[in-house]
Every structure is written in structure tokens, then in C-alpha cells.
Amino acid sequence: MYIISETNPTFEDYQALHQTTGWNxxxxxxxxxxxxxxxxxxxxxxxxxxxxxxGYGRIISDGIYQTFICDVMVHSEYQRNGIGTTIMEALLAHCKLKNIKWIQLSCAKGKQPFYQKLGFSERDADAPGMMLFFE
Structure with a gap:
């Protein structure tokens, strides 16, 4: 049985999970x-x-309308067991509880179908997102 917590993990736990993603x-x-x-x-x-x-996921928000889901990660040994869906459902439930209506996220290439099953849609081609990266 899994334990779900609305708190951040310890540094050591976070680092161990994050290292399984290859994101850094x-x-x-x-x-x-x-x-x-x-x-x-x-x-x-x-x-x-x-x-x-x-598993871990978080929301950055002003608490009114700007909301961005990020860092949704599931340990590779536990993927395809509903952990990612559980994380996303909890994040979305919190948004609904706080009356947040517009929820944004970025995802890795090929992960769109996972988020589409949760009700997300890709941005319109005539309304693409933008980014700037300082080196």
C-alpha cells in the first residue's frame, strides 16, 4: 500500500528519485x-x-489563476502502475478545491497522451508558448 503525503520529501529522498529521471x-x-x-x-x-x-509532483501558482504543474516524476520501477495518474489527480483536485480554472504544464516529448487522458489539450497552433533560456 502506498502512502500519499501533501508535503515535500526530504532532500535525500528527492535527490534519489530525481536521479532516476535523468532530467539534470x-x-x-x-x-x-x-x-x-x-x-x-x-x-x-x-x-x-x-x-x-x-512519485512526486508540484504546482507553482499565485493561488488565483496562474497555475503551472511541474516536476511530475515516477520512479522507473513503478511506472505504468497508476502512480503518475494518482499524482496528477491529487494536483488537479487541489486546483479545483482552490477554484483554479486554468492549469498549464509542459511535458516531455511523447508524454502528451498521458496528459490528454486527464483532460489536457495541446495549445492551439496560433497560440504557442514561448520561452527564453539564459546561459
């Missing part, structure tokens, strides 16, 4: 910086199998 392969941020970032989230959800962190 370029080393743009230290794990201390990444952990500091999640601690500033508006809302987060952690899922444990006994004492092991197996």
Missing part, C-alpha cells in the same frame, strides 16, 4: 537548488512505498 543530465542546477525550488511550491504531493519515495 546537463548539471544546470545542483540538487540543493532543485530542492530549494520544490520547497517554494504552492502545493506538492509525494508518494511513498513504505519509506521509499516513488
Amino acid at each position: 543530465a546537463k548539471g544546470l542546477y545542483t540538487y540543493e537548488q532543485l530542492f530549494q525550488a520544490i520547497c517554494r511550491s504552492w502545493y506538492s504531493i509525494s508518494i511513498y512505498d513504505d519509506q521509499t519515495l516513488i
